[in-house]
Amino acid sequence: MTKTTDKPAKKTGTTAGRKTSAAGRKSKATAKAAAKTSVWRTIWSISWKLAVAMTVLVASYCIYLDQIIARKFEGQKWYLPAQVFSRSMALYPGAAVNHHQLIAELKLLGYRKVANPRQVGEFSASSTKVDIWRRPFLHPDGKQAEQRVMVEFDHQGVSRVWRISDNRELAVVHMEPVLLDRIIATDGEDRLFVPTAEMPSTLVDALLLTEDRQFFEHHGVSPLAILRALIVNISAGRTVQGGSTLTQQLAKNFFLSSERSLERKIREALMAIIIDARYSKQEILEAYLNEVYMGQDGARAVHGMGLASQFYFGRPIGELTLSQQAFLIAAIKGPSYYNPWRYEERARERRDLVLKLLMENGKISGQQYAAAADSPLGLRSKDRAVHQKLPAFFAEVRKELSQRYGGSLLKQSGIKVYTTLDPIAQEAAEKAVRDTLKQLDKNNKDLQVGMVVTDRYGAGIAAMVGDRNPAFEGFNRAGEIRRPIGSLIKPFVYVTALEKDKYTLATPLADQPITLTNGNGQTWSPQNVDKKFSGEVPMIQAFSRSMNVPTVNLGMKLGLDNVAHTLNRAGWPDRVPEYPSMLLGAVNGSPMMVAQVYQTLADGGRYRQLKAVTTVLDENNQPIEAAESSRHIAWGRGPDYLIQYAMTRVVESGTARRLGQAFPGVTLAGKTGTSNDSRDSWFAGFDERNVAAVWVGRDDNGKTSLYGSSGAMAVYRNFLGNRPPVSLRMTPVDNVVRGWFEKTTGQAMESDCANVWQLPALNESYQPARNCGKPLEWWQKLLGG
Known part of the structure; x- marks a missing residue:
């Protein structure tokens, strides 16, 4: 029974072991599966979290980029540099613009010359007319539409302007300004x-x-x-x-x-x-x-x-x-x-x-x-610059923008600055400077130059050169030098006298030795250039020959303070030293300062502060308000007409006669000036269109052996050769008459008297003597003269 019971028990144990082993394997498999599932779950967990994180990061980065893009696109995409334009050429009947100058302007603007204009930007020309299909453009006064116009010329300039589409005569047509830079x-x-x-x-x-x-x-x-x-x-x-x-x-x-x-x-x-x-x-x-x-x-x-x-x-x-x-x-x-x-x-x-x-x-x-x-590329000529190198003028523009508009103006995007620069005058001035200095170098080394040209009618700076190399961006001699101006001061001595009724252009002036003493006990005895004295000389002759002694005698009679006041009224910005040598130009100035006071002489005695900028528009093409330039009447038109006439005599027969000989039949006004020891050569003058002031000298103030007529005037003469002058019209003034004066005494006389000459005079100053100034006989007195 025991054996019987032992065998089943053994069998049962084996089965249980097998079951245990199978369960273990199953448990391991389950564990592995669970582990595998856990890894995938972990990977998935990490992945979707990373994906979410990456999505958030990319989204955040995209939002960041979107903000950057929005600021650029919806704000100001670019800083647009300030555009600087030249003056806009005005064409109207009577304008002092000739045929040659208009064609030069059109070429500068890039217009194409054709037989018959068919589109904007084209023109044709005959000997007396120019047919222009003008481009549309933005003028300081508003947008100008394209139009085709005909401009006709005579010997004085523009005679007629009309629109071709309806043959209507126009009061004025503006050409677009040149974009300078x-x-x-x-x-x-x-x-x-x-x-x-x-x-x-x-x-x-x-x-x-x-x-x-x-x-x-x-x-x-x-x-x-x-x-x-x-x-x-x-x-x-x-x-x-x-x-x-x-x-x-x-x-x-x-x-x-x-x-x-x-x-x-x-x-x-x-x-x-x-x-x-x-x-x-x-x-x-x-x-x-x-x-x-x-x-x-x-x-x-x-x-x-x-x-x-x-x-x-x-x-x-x-x-x-x-x-x-x-x-x-x-x-x-x-x-x-x-x-x-x-x-x-x-x-x-x-x-x-x-x-x-x-x-x-x-x-x-x-x-x-x-x-x-089959066509060429049609590139611009290398000689035609995209932006003009105008260091002296642009320095003046920046200075004026800061003074009149504020220092932060140029930081604004898209502004448009309209200036007074005349590109044709600037080109003529630069060429004159280069050519003349090259010629003068043969006898004088290290010469330098400063030159300012103004628009006589607009009181704007038409051209400016500050160095013998006009493109040199350095010391601007046109505005920054301070040198004695010499005889350029004399017109202001004489206009001070001509404002008074007792002086005429025929008034005799003392040409006798004079010795003056300053406050320190030092003496000064001025001399004429030829070291001679004439006793007396008519005012017109003393002026045209630039005689020193008569000028000093006149100035001392007028009073130094009065002469200094006249110069300041004309626009001289500095205090004028009131000592006798001032009467011969011992006053330091620059071509810019000289151009200002001569602009007043050329403008009928009206002072208008010279300017380089006329208008500034913002990015929406609206005018930006600016401080107004000062202006006033310096002296009457009558005295001014007389001094202008005297300055034409300087060119006809005086110290600037070589200028008159170079342009026969053209009426020009001018004045030469030379400082002591010929250290500074000056000239200032004007035609119907422009006023110019020129200095030639050395930076080290050394002697040059140049007079005003041989140095600075040579630059001006070449300038007019490059830019043919327009003859002064010398329009009569209401209170000025053509009078007759005895040549020796300056006495106003009748026209049929002996030894008389005709000169303009203020109406109140011309009271002609009857009977040619002879004493009346008793019978003439009895008859009442």
Whole structure:
């Protein structure tokens, strides 16, 4: 029984063991499964958390990028440099503008001379008329529409102006001002904003065909373009094609560097997607057209199609030919590589490729393609600068902007500064300075020059040269030197006398030795240039021959304080030292200061502060308020007419007669001046249009052996040779008469008396003696004279 019971028990134990073993294996499998499930759960947990974190990070980064983009796009996209314009040439009957000067202006503005104008920016000319299809432009007084006008000339200037469309005579027509330069105050980028609507449609078509054909289909990034570029580049073994869309290029140009890295490309793509989502395709296209890098102009980066058009072709983008438009698009790929002045053939090949794309896609005809591909690039002449180098004038502009508009003005974006500069006068002045100084160098070394030309009617600075090298950006001698002005002070001595009834141009002045003593007991005995004395000499002769002794005798009678006051009334800004040598020009000044007081002489005795800036418009083309320039009547028109007449005699037969001989038949007014030991050579004068003041000397104040007539006047003579003068009209003044005076005594006489000459005089000063000044016989007295 025991055995019987033992066997089943053994069997039972084995079964239990097997069961235990199976359960263990099952438990291990379950544990492994559970462990595996736990790992996956952990991975999943970490993954979705990481995904959420990454999503949050990317979203946060995208929000950050979105804020950056919004600030740029919805605020001020660019700092637009201040545009500085010349004066706007006014054409009206009687304007002192001749045929030659108008054509020179049109060429400077980039107008094309044709047989018959058919579009804006073209003109034709005969010997007496100029037919102009004027461009539309923004004038300080408002927008000027395009119009076709005819300008007719006579020997005095403009005689008639009329509109061709309806043959209506016009009171005045303004030409657009010349864009002189842009004052860059921040990032060094030069740009000229042009709305897309003002750009040629073929230029936009060419851009899209060349740079981004799916621009209107993709959402900022084009995967197909990237894949296509990748295949092409792998096949070529190098980078030959890019996959960036216009939007990506814009993102890079606006916000990123040109560094080649995966991180930068990812950021570029994200920004492109955001830009595309936030803004319309037209907004993106306009931003691109005005931002794209188009080349380098010295230290300035050229950005945008508008400025590129001026940089390469010297004319507005709306007037570009098909060939020129194609070149601008061609240059985007590599402005340095396709530099047309250095690599013309390379540039033409790339341009022709763009033209071919336009033809193949039906944007232009085969005939248009052939004509454009066969045409030259039409680049601007290297002699025609994109921006004028006018260091002296721009220094005056900056100074005036600061004084009249405040020091922060140039920090504003998009302002437009309209100035008084006459580009033709400036060019004539610069050439005169270079040519004259080169000639004078043969006998004098280290000579320097300062020159200021003003607009006689507008009281604006028409030209300014501050160095013998007009482009030199250094010491501006036109405004900064202080040198004795010599005999240039004499007109102000004489006009002080002519304001008084007892003086006329015939009044005898003492030409006798005189010795004066100053407050320190020092004596001074002025001498005439020839060291001779005449006893007495008529005022007109003393003035025209620039005689020193009669001038000092006259000035002492008038009073030094009165002469100093006259000079200050004329606009001399400094206190005039009241000692006798002042009467011969021992007064320190600059060409700018001289130009100011001679402007008053040329303007009928009316003082108007010279200015370089006429108007400033803000980015919305609204005028910015400024401090007004001062003005007043310095002296009457009558005395002024007499001194102008005396100055014409200086040119006809006096110390400036060589100037008169150079321009026979032209009435000019002028005055020469020379300081002690010929250290400073001066000239100041005017024609009907301009007033000029010129100084020639040495920076070290050394002797030059030059007189006013041989140095400074030579510069002025060459200036008039470059810019033909307009004869002074010498319009009669109401209270001035043509009187007759006895040559020796200066007594007013009748016209039929002996030894008389005719001179202008104030009406109240001319009381002619009856009977030629002889005593009346008793019978004449009885008859009542």
